[in-house]
Amino acid sequence: MPVPFSLLPILICILTLLPPTTVIAQPFSRSLPINTTLKSLVYSGSGCSPGTVSSSLTSSALTLSFDNMYAQIGPGVPVSQNRKNCQINVEIVTDALWRFVVGWDASGAGEREMGTRIMGNMMLEEGVNATFSAGYEMLAGVEAGKSSSNTTFHGPLSGAFDQKLLALDGGEDGVVSKCGGGILRVTDQLRLMAPRNASVSGSLGPQEGSAKFVQETRLAWRAC
Ligand SMILES: *[C@@H]1O[C@H](CO)[C@@H](O)[C@H](O)[C@H]1NC(C)=O
Ligand SMILES: *[C@@H]1O[C@H](CO)[C@@H](O)[C@H](O)[C@H]1NC(C)=O
Ligand SMILES: *[C@@H]1O[C@H](CO)[C@@H](O)[C@H](O)[C@H]1NC(C)=O
Numbered sequence: 219m220p221v222p223f224s225l226l227p228i229l230i231c232i233l234t235l236l237p238p239t240t241v242i243a244q245p246f247s248r249s250l251p252i253n254t255t256l257k258s259l260v261y262s263g264s265g266c267s268p269g270t271v272s273s274s275l276t277s278s279a280l281t282l283s284f285d286n287m288y289a290q291i292g293p294g295v296p297v298s299q300n301r302k303n304c305q306i307n308v309e310i311v312t313d314a315l316w317r318f319v320v321g322w323d324a325s326g327a328g329e330r331e332m333g334t335r336i337m338g339n340m341m342l343e344e345g346v347n348a349t350f351s352a353g354y355e356m357l358a359g360v361e362a363g364k365s366s367s368n369t370t371f372h373g374p375l376s377g378a379f380d381q382k383l384l385a386l387d388g389g390e391d392g393v394v395s396k397c398g399g400g401i402l403r404v405t406d407q408l409r410l411m412a413p414r415n416a417s418v419s420g421s422l423g424p425q426e427g428s429a430k431f432v433q434e435t436r437l438a439w440r441a442c
């Protein structure tokens with residue numbers, strides 16, 4: 219593909235910054251490409267009632283912050299509180315010269331890094347497990363597929379956590395938008411489990427200081 223002259227200085231700049239031994243298949247942007255916006259955020263689910271999710275976009279991550287992603291289990295706690303979910307559609311529009319790749323880190327040479335981190339607070343008694351899973355899928359502007367990831371905490375555990383999810387599955391291509399961006403769907407599920415008949419309890423949800431449960435998903439910007 220011919221490279222427009224206006225892009226050459228940017229490419230040369232990226233190339234010079236990389237160590238000489240690095241082989242580059244596709245250059246990544248180190249900053250948020252010009253005119254990139256998070257155009258819309260639509261969500262619903264038991265863990266995200268209206269007005270409780272906020273978002274931000276940087277050169278390396280999409281961050282979602284939840285006020286009421288909070289699950290509980292234990293004597294007297296309704297079963298409906300054992301699980302919380304949220305489905306979020308995020309429309310990201312970028313310049314036609316760029317596309318975004320979910321789960322990649324642009325700080326290296328485009329090496330795949332851990333896709334997602336979650337931060338919050340928990341109290342899990344012995345025997346209680348908590349699983350958080352995140353699915354990613356392009357709904358519009360689809361270049362490549364789907365992927366998902368999860369993590370499980372095993373009680374007894376309590377306090378603040380900052381946890382990386384397992385590496386995203388979904389193959390080498392992962393989730394990639396078309397040039398110019400697209401709509402990314404994020405499907406989150408938080409589930410607490412306790413042994414039958416055990417009178418143990420647990421909860422997992424927002425951080426104490428910020429009152430937010432935070433999900434930070436790596437994004438990288440790849441030249442088209
Ligand atoms: C960014 O958006 C503005 C306003 O729509 C437009 O005039 C400008 O050409 C865009 N810049 C690039 C590099 O696409
Ligand atoms: C978590 O991820 C592993 C590995 O991809 C998968 O086998 C497992 O089914 C997932 N579990 C949940 C609860 O999503
Ligand atoms: C919690 O996780 C452990 C280890 O995987 C498993 O043995 C146990 O059955 C799980 N407990 C529940 C209640 O799911």
Ligand SMILES: *[C@@H]1O[C@H](CO)[C@@H](O)[C@H](O)[C@H]1NC(C)=O
Pocket residue numbers: 414415
């Ligand atoms: C759970 O408790 C119920 C009622 O107390 C009892 O009938 C049942 O056998 C118990 N199940 C187990 C696995 O202990």
